[in-house]
Structures are given as C-alpha cells and as structure tokens.
Amino acid sequence: MAGLHKSEFENPVVNWIDTRMPIFTMMQKEYGSFPTPKNFNYFWNFGALAMISLAIMIATGIFLAMNYTAHTSLAFDSVERIMRDVNYGWLLRYIHANGASMFFIVVYIHIFRALYYGSYKAPRELLFMLGVVILLLMMATAFMGYVLPWGQMSYWGATVITNLFSAIPIVGEGIVTWLWGGFSVDNPTLNRFFSLHYLMPFMITGVVFLHIVALHITGSNNPLGIDVKSPQDTLPFHPYYTAKDSIGICVYLLVFAGLVFFAPNLLNHPDNYIPANPLVTPAHIVPEWYFLPYYAILRSVPNKLGGVILMFSSIAVLFVLPWLDTSPVRSARFRPIYKQLILVMVASFLVLGYVGGKPPEGIYVVLGRVATAYWFLHFLVLLPILGKLERPLPLPESISRPVVRRPPSSGGGGPLPQGATAKPMEKP
Amino acid sequence: MADTASATVRDAITTVGAADPAKRDFLKLLTGSAVAIGVGAIVWPFIDSMNPAKDILALSSIEVDLAPVQEGQAITVVWRGKPIFVRNRTADEIKGAESVALNQLIDPQSDADRVKAGKEKWLVVIGICTHLGCVPLGNKVTDPRGDYGGWFCPCHGSQYDTSGRVRHGPAPANLGLPPYTFAGDTKIKIG
Amino acid sequence: MRIALALAVFLTAGVALAPGAFAQGHEAVEAPKQPWSFNGPFGTFDRASMQRGFQVYKEVCSNCHSMKEMYYRNLTSIGLNEEQVKAIAASATVPGGTDDSGQAVERPALPSDHFRSPFANDKAARSANGGALPPDQSLIVKARENGSDYVFALLNGYEDAPADVKVGEGQYYNKYFPGHQLAMPAPLHEGAVTYADGTPATIEQMSRDVTQFLTWTSNPDLEVRKRMGVKVVLFLTLMTGLTYAVKKKVWKDVH
Numbered sequence: 001m002a003g004l005h006k007s008e009f010e011n012p013v014v015n016w017i018d019t020r021m022p023i024f025t026m027m028q029k030e031y032g033s034f035p036t037p038k039n040f041n042y043f044w045n046f047g048a049l050a051m052i053s054l055a056i057m058i059a060t061g062i063f064l065a066m067n068y069t070a071h072t073s074l075a076f077d078s079v080e081r082i083m084r085d086v087n088y089g090w091l092l093r094y095i096h097a098n099g100a101s102m103f104f105i106v107v108y109i110h111i112f113r114a115l116y117y118g119s120y121k122a123p124r125e126l127l128f129m130l131g132v133v134i135l136l137l138m139m140a141t142a143f144m145g146y147v148l149p150w151g152q153m154s155y156w157g158a159t160v161i162t163n164l165f166s167a168i169p170i171v172g173e174g175i176v177t178w179l180w181g182g183f184s185v186d187n188p189t190l191n192r193f194f195s196l197h198y199l200m201p202f203m204i205t206g207v208v209f210l211h212i213v214a215l216h217i218t219g220s221n222n223p224l225g226i227d228v229k230s231p232q233d234t235l236p237f238h239p240y241y242t243a244k245d246s247i248g249i250c251v252y253l254l255v256f257a258g259l260v261f262f263a264p265n266l267l268n269h270p271d272n273y274i275p276a277n278p279l280v281t282p283a284h285i286v287p288e289w290y291f292l293p294y295y296a297i298l299r300s301v302p303n304k305l306g307g308v309i310l311m312f313s314s315i316a317v318l319f320v321l322p323w324l325d326t327s328p329v330r331s332a333r334f335r336p337i338y339k340q341l342i343l344v345m346v347a348s349f350l351v352l353g354y355v356g357g358k359p360p361e362g363i364y365v366v367l368g369r370v371a372t373a374y375w376f377l378h379f380l381v382l383l384p385i386l387g388k389l390e391r392p393l394p395l396p397e398s399i400s401r402p403v404v405r406r407p408p409s410s411g412g413g414g415p416l417p418q419g420a421t422a423k424p425m426e427k428p
Numbered sequence: 429m430a431d432t433a434s435a436t437v438r439d440a441i442t443t444v445g446a447a448d449p450a451k452r453d454f455l456k457l458l459t460g461s462a463v464a465i466g467v468g469a470i471v472w473p474f475i476d477s478m479n480p481a482k483d484i485l486a487l488s489s490i491e492v493d494l495a496p497v498q499e500g501q502a503i504t505v506v507w508r509g510k511p512i513f514v515r516n517r518t519a520d521e522i523k524g525a526e527s528v529a530l531n532q533l534i535d536p537q538s539d540a541d542r543v544k545a546g547k548e549k550w551l552v553v554i555g556i557c558t559h560l561g562c563v564p565l566g567n568k569v570t571d572p573r574g575d576y577g578g579w580f581c582p583c584h585g586s587q588y589d590t591s592g593r594v595r596h597g598p599a600p601a602n603l604g605l606p607p608y609t610f611a612g613d614t615k616i617k618i619g
Numbered sequence: 620m621r622i623a624l625a626l627a628v629f630l631t632a633g634v635a636l637a638p639g640a641f642a643q644g645h646e647a648v649e650a651p652k653q654p655w656s657f658n659g660p661f662g663t664f665d666r667a668s669m670q671r672g673f674q675v676y677k678e679v680c681s682n683c684h685s686m687k688e689m690y691y692r693n694l695t696s697i698g699l700n701e702e703q704v705k706a707i708a709a710s711a712t713v714p715g716g717t718d719d720s721g722q723a724v725e726r727p728a729l730p731s732d733h734f735r736s737p738f739a740n741d742k743a744a745r746s747a748n749g750g751a752l753p754p755d756q757s758l759i760v761k762a763r764e765n766g767s768d769y770v771f772a773l774l775n776g777y778e779d780a781p782a783d784v785k786v787g788e789g790q791y792y793n794k795y796f797p798g799h800q801l802a803m804p805a806p807l808h809e810g811a812v813t814y815a816d817g818t819p820a821t822i823e824q825m826s827r828d829v830t831q832f833l834t835w836t837s838n839p840d841l842e843v844r845k846r847m848g849v850k851v852v853l854f855l856t857l858m859t860g861l862t863y864a865v866k867k868k869v870w871k872d873v874h
Binding site for chain 1: 472479484
C-alpha cells in the first residue's frame with residue numbers, strides 16, 4: 001500500500017509533511033472530527049484527566065531524576081536537597097508526590113465509570129482489559145517510586161511487598177532474593193527500582209496508546225449504554241469535547257493545586273521523613289492510600305499464601321469481568337438491582353481502604369473480611385446470576401431521542417408489565 | 429488594531445445570548461492567552477530547576493587566606509571546580525612582568541591590568557591553559573616554569589610569564605582572571 | 620436488593636463505630652491545636668519567634684540533636700543578616716579535611732557548611748545518651764503526626780507519672796509521647812536561655828519559639844509555597860470560569 005497521501009491541509013508546510021506522513025490527517029480524524037456520542041456526562045472527563053496526570057508525572061519525574069541519587073546512603077539527602085536547594089525543587093517534588101495520588105483518584109473514578117455504565121461489555125472487552133493492564137503497571141510504578149526517597153516507609157514498604165512473593169511455594173524465596181539482588185532490601189534493590197520506575201511510565205504510555213487505538217475502533221460508550229445509531233447521535237470531538245474536557249482539567253488542577261500548595265503532606269506518612277533504618281520497623285506500617293484496599297484484602301486471610309492469592313485475584317477478576325457479567329444491558333441506569341449492587345461494591349472498596357489503614361485487630365478484621373467477601377461475591381456470584389434474574393428498564397431508541405415511551409406503571413423500578421421489557425441490546 | 433479590539437470587547441459585553449462570532453472569538457482569544465500564560469508560568473520552574481542550585485551557588489565564592497603564602501611561592505585553591513593559582517611574586521618577578529613591551533606579547537595586556545593596584549605582588553589567575561584546558565605546572569618550586577618564569581603547560585608546551593600571560597604557543601590567550609576582591613590585607617574573596 | 624442495602628448499612632456502621640471500639644491502650648494523647656502564625660493559606664513565619672527559637676535550639680537542643688539537612692547560610696531566611704550568619708557559623712568548628720601530613724583537622728564553619736552535629740556518629744550519640752539516639756531535627760515536624768502541635772505539646776508535656784505507671788530506668792513520663800515514656804528528660808526549664816529581646820523565657824514561650832523554628836527547618840518552602848498557591852488557585856479559578864464560558868458557547872446549539 002505504498003504511495004503518497006492526498007493531504008487536504010492548505011498550509012504548505014503541513015501539507016508537505018502530511019503528504020509524506022499523514023499524522024495531521026490522523027490527528028484530525030482521531031481528535032478533530034472523531035464522532036463522539038453527544039450525551040457524555042462529566043464522568044467522561046476522566047480519561048483525558050488520566051492522560052494529563054501521566055504527562056505531569058513523566059515531566060516532573062524526568063526533572064527530579066536530574067537531581068536524585070539512587071544510593072542508600074545518599075538518596076534521602078538528595079531528596080532533601082531537591083526540597084531545599086534546587087530551584088523550585090520543592091514544587092517539582094510535591095507535584096510528583098501528590099500527582100501519584102491524583103493519578104490514582106482519577107483512574108479509580110475512570111474505572112468506576114466503566115463499571116457503572118458497562119463500558120467493559122462487548123465490543124469493548126479488550127479496551128477494558130488494556131485498562132486493567134495500565135492499572136497494574138501504575139501500581140508497580142507507584143510502589144517503586146515510593147521506595148526512592150529511602151525513608152522508613154519506603155524501606156519497610158519495599159520489604160513487606162517484595163516479601164509477598166516469598167509466599168509462592170518452592171521458588172518463592174529464590175524470587176525474593178532475585179528481586180532484591182541480595183539478602184535484604186538494599187542498594188541493588190534501590191538501584192533497580194529507580195531504573196524500573198523510570199522505565200515503566202513509558203510502558204504505561206505504550207499501553208495507553210493501545211487503549212486509545214482500541215477505543216477509536218469501538219467508539220466510546222455513553223451514559224445510556226446504547227449503540228450509536230446515526231450521525232445525529234454524535235458530535236465531532238473538537239470543539240465539543242475539547243471544550244468540555246477543558247473544564248474538567250481546570251477543576252482537576254484546582255484540586256491538585258490545593259494539595260500541592262496547601263497540604264502537600266496530607267496523603268504522605270510522617271515516617272517517610274525519617275531516613276530508612278533496616279533495624280527498626282515503624283509502629284504502624286501502611287502503604288500509600290491507593291493501595292490500602294488491596295492491603296486490607298491481603299490481611300483479611302490468616303494464611304500467607306492465601307492472602308497473596310486473594311489480593312492478586314481481586315484485580316485479576318477484572319480481566320474476566322466482561323464474561324462474568326451476563327446482562328446484555330450496559331448502563332446501570334437501566335439495571336435497577338445492579339445499580340444498588342455497584343454502590344455496595346464501591347462501599348466495600350472504601351471500607352477496605354479504611355480498614356487497610358488500621359491495625360489488624362478486632363472489628364477491623366471482621367469488617368475487612370466482610371468487605372473482601374462482598375468484593376468477590378459481587379464479581380464472581382452476583383453479576384453472573386443477576387444477568388439472568390434482573391429485569392432491565394426499557395432502553396431508549398437512540399441517543400438523540402433519549403425519551404422512551406414508557407407504560408405509565410413502569411416508573412419506580414417495580415415489576416414491568418409484559419411486553420414492556422427492554423429489548424436486549426443487539427450484539428454486533 | 430486597537431479599535432477593532434475594543435470594538436470586539438464592546439460587542440462581547442453588549443451582545444447577550446445570540447450566536448455572535450465576535451464574542452466567541454474574543455472569548456477564545458482570552459482563554460487562549462490565559463492558557464499560554466499558564467503554560468509559560470509552569471514551564472519556568474522546570475527550566476530553572478536546571479540552573480545551579482543554592483548549595484552550588486553557596487560555594488560560588490570563596491575566601492582565601494594569603495598569609496601563609498611566602499614570597500616566591502604559589503598555591504592552588506579550587507573555585508567553582510577550577511584550579512586558581514595565587515602567587516606571591518618577588519620584586520624581580522614583578523619588575524620582569526611590568527617591563528615587557530606589549531608588542532612582544534601574543535595576547536597583549538599590561539601587568540597592571542592583571543593585578544589589583546597596590547597589591548602588585550599578588551597574582552591571581554585561573555590555572556587552566558587556554559589551549560586545550562590542561563593545568564600548567566609551576567606552582568611547586570620543583571616544577572618547570574618555562575623560559576619566562578611563570579608556568580609551563582606539560583600537554584603541548586605553552587609557556588606563561590610571571591603575569592600569567594602566554595609567551596609561547598600553542599595557547600592563544602593569557603591565563604584567565606577570576607573576579608576577586610581584597611577583603612583585608614592578606615585575604616581575598618574570589619567570585 | 621434488601622440484602623445489599625443491609626450490607627451497605629452494616630459496613631458503614633462498622634466504619635463509624637470502629638474507632639470508638641479502640642480508643643484505649645497506649646495511644647498517645649492527641650496534641651491540642653495551637654494558633655500558629657504559619658497556619659492557613661496565608662500563613663507566614665514569625666521572624667522574631669524563629670530567631671528566639673534558633674537560640675533555644677543552639678543553646679539547648681543542639682547539645683544532643685543534630686540538624687544535618689541545614690546549612691548556616693539558611694539562617695538568612697529567619698531574618699539574620701550575612702554578617703550575623705558568618706559569625707554564628709564561625710563560632711562552630713567542623714571537620715576541615717586533612718592537613719599536609721594527612722591528619723584530620725578542624726576549622727571554623729562557613730555559611731556554606733552544614734550545621735555542626737553534636738556527635739561524630741550515631742554510635743557516639745547513643746553512648747552519650749544512655750543508648751537512645753536523639754533524632755535528627757531537620758525534619759522533625761514533618762516526621763511526626765500533627766507536627767508542630769505535637770512538638771510543642773511534647774516539650775510542654777512533662778509531668779509526674781500517674782501513681783499506677785511504673786516509669787522505667789532512664790525514662791521520663793510524657794503523656795504526648797507514644798507509649799508515654801521517653802529517654803529524653805524535660806529539655807527546657809524556666810530561664811534556660813536569656814532572650815536578647817527581653818521576652819521572658821518561660822517553658823511555654825521557649826517551646827513555642829523552638830517549634831516555630833523547627834517548623835521552618837522542616838518546611839523552608841512554606842511561605843513561598845503558600846504565596847504561589849494563592850496565585851495559582853486564583854488563576855485556575857479564572858481559567859475554570861473561562862473554559863466554562865467557552866464550553867457553554869460551543870455547546871449552545873446542541874441538545
């Protein structure tokens with residue numbers, strides 16, 4: 001298929017490049033005129049916000065790396081030098097540290113949106129799975145990044161999390177020694193974590209690219225969860241959604257600025273301002289807030305291997321979610337029971353997050369176990385059954401005509417009269 | 429130009445509602461410039477973070493105590509990562525440096541321009557050969573000082589006189605002079 | 620669905636009740652909030668208090684506690700001029716490398732030097748303090764929950780142990796310390812320092828001043844950060860308004 005592209009751009013320079021390498025045509029097609037459902041709500045801002053977060057993290061990270069020293073005896077002081085002596089170093093570091101939190105907040109809301117509006121269902125299964133891959137890469141990156149300042153939490157977090165792998169029978173110990181490059185978390189560990197922490201954001205960027213490629217093949221889902229049927233259902237991405245995303249970006253930056261400038265250590269743990277000491281473990285060791293739910297799941301099982309398996313399963317279950325959910329209806333708007341259950345699921349996630357930050361005693365253990373049980377019950381049992389039992393509300397005809405003629409008695413989510421049930425969404 | 433702009437502003441203010449391209453353009457212009465200002469403001473901290481940090485700047489000026497340097501001796505101190513030669517010149521050396529005719533020099537400069545008035549015995553130069561950056565010999569009594577009694581660069585044979593001026597190639601210029609001031613009789617502040 | 624709701628209620632109730640179930644044991648007493656000058660979005664440091672606090676640090680704390688991240692030159696930020704900083708630095712001796720015969724030498728400190736540490740290394744510090752290592756104070760406020768309030772409360776919080784508490788050998792009772800017993804005896808006593816500005820050196824006053832100083836050493840960026848933050852938030856608020864207006868305009872004809 002070799003041959004020059006017929007460019008429609010008038011600017012001669014743009015035209016010259018575009019003829020030989022049609023990136024401008026591609027940008028115009030994917031971000032200019034790209035047909036986007038017209039009924040997005042503000043939940044659909046969060047993809048763009050995640051992208052901004054990634055860009056901010058990479059930019060600040062590169063400049064921080066210019067002044068950071070990955071050596072156990074110098075790392076802590078080099079971070080303090082960034083904070084005290086490097087011009088605007090405190091700004092770069094606080095943006096980077098809080099940026100991790102902002103990134104996770106945004107991505108969790110982005111995932112919630114996908115779950116609530118059924119964005120993981122056919123034909124967007126692969127799109128969703130790529131998203132879960134991004135989440136896993138983010139978690140690995142964030143974990144390694146937190147080790148770099150070489151404070152007490154850095155050191156003990158690294159020790160505890162890498163020790164998870166020792167739960168694997170037979171090869172576990174060997175894997176942990178391999179991860180450490182020694183017999184405890186030490187300089188070789190810090191060095192490789194720095195190397196990988198620098199590498200992984202670019203892997204994330206690669207998967208984000210695939211995520212967007214997949215998105216632009218299937219097209220976006222929308223709050224109604226029904227397919228785009230005609231051009232009236234869509235708007236060109238620019239200027240409609242560039243304008244709408246801009247508002248989200250400004251609000252996001254406001255929250256971000258609030259953290260960075262007025263509460264930069266709110267989400268950090270004070271112990272990480274104490275240099276790492278391999279002989280003294282802090283009284284309460286907790287991971288960063290965005291890992292607390294998984295940490296709670298880990299601790300809710302009294303068996304080492306069991307806890308580790310359960311923790312990894314809690315995310316792995318998302319990979320098969322498109323097949324666990326048997327309902328043909330995407331949006332929770334038309335699924336009265338699912339709508340309740342997903343809120344319980346969110347509640348259980350929040351409870352897990354809360355419990356994860358508390359000592360594993362008494363009521364916290366009970367709460368952690370109940371919430372963990374619900375998490376798996378929700379995905380593995382309730383969703384498969386629900387698709388068979390639940391009677392969805394009638395779906396609108398199209399996005400541009402969202403109002404559907406409803407029989408008078410169908411309001412309030414009660415039993416629907418015969419014949420008023422939703423037409424199951426056509427599968428492509 | 430200014431008229432059109434103010435007209436646009438007036439339009440933007442007076443026109444309420446209605447799809448008015450003028451208002452949209454003005455709004456876009458305003459938003460666009462605000463974005464540009466914002467981006468500019470956030471780019472600066474990144475650029476500035478690559479400038480010398482405070483701990484580097486704190487070392488950018490040093491004080492050197494000259495009292496221990498005997499006549500005829502020279503010491504090397506480090507300033508901004510570079511060797512600085514401080515030489516306590518003998519009367520003969522000063523006379524020799526002052527009496528050279530400028531037209532004999534590769535890089536003509538009088539000795540008076542290379543030392544502080546009234547402190548002629550102290551020569552303070554950057555100890556880096558202007559040829560390719562080697563450090564010339566001549567501070568230690570046992571070092572070769574070349575034919576002109578100053579410094580001799582072992583790399584390519586450049587020779588400097590007792591004023592730090594190049595007298596024999598390949599170096600093209602005299603030894604550099606760091607910015608310094610006298611803080612008392614036997615103390616200088618470099619930088 | 621009922622079950623779902625019941626579950627949600629149970630979980631929420633659990634979270635709400637849980638802290639009550641555990642408000643006992645050896646947890647430290649929470650430090651009371653203090654009206655610091657650096658609190659709030661427009662907060663700034665109190666220069667006079669910081670200078671007094673530095674005096675307390677220098678004359679009392681620094682006998683045991685190091686402050687490794689600080690340089691003498693940083694003191695210009697608490698309102699001292701360069702001559703004063705030079706003099707303060709020169710009054711301390713720091714390791715000065717080696718002399719021509721290879722022996723380690725000491726020299727008067729320069730503004731570009733780190734604060735002098737009271738002990739050569741951690742082991743020396745431990746052996747001089749009954750086995751306990753006095754923590755470095757560069758980041759002490761950031762390294763503790765409720766930073767400034769905690770440090771202030773701790774310095775003020777020494778008292779006789781309740782009758783039922785057995786205080787260990789070389790330990791001192793302080794209800795604000797986690798576990799209530801620590802190896803540091805009450806560091807301040809009335810008139811421990813003499814303030815040049817005539818402020819009475821009560822324990823509370825000295826605690827307040829030294830906390831002001833320590834908050835700054837932990838957060839030297841605080842004032843610049845907050846000042847910049849106010850501008851950034853104002854700018855972003857404007858941007859939010861502008862983008863909202865643009866969006867409304869763009870979307871006018873849709874719906």
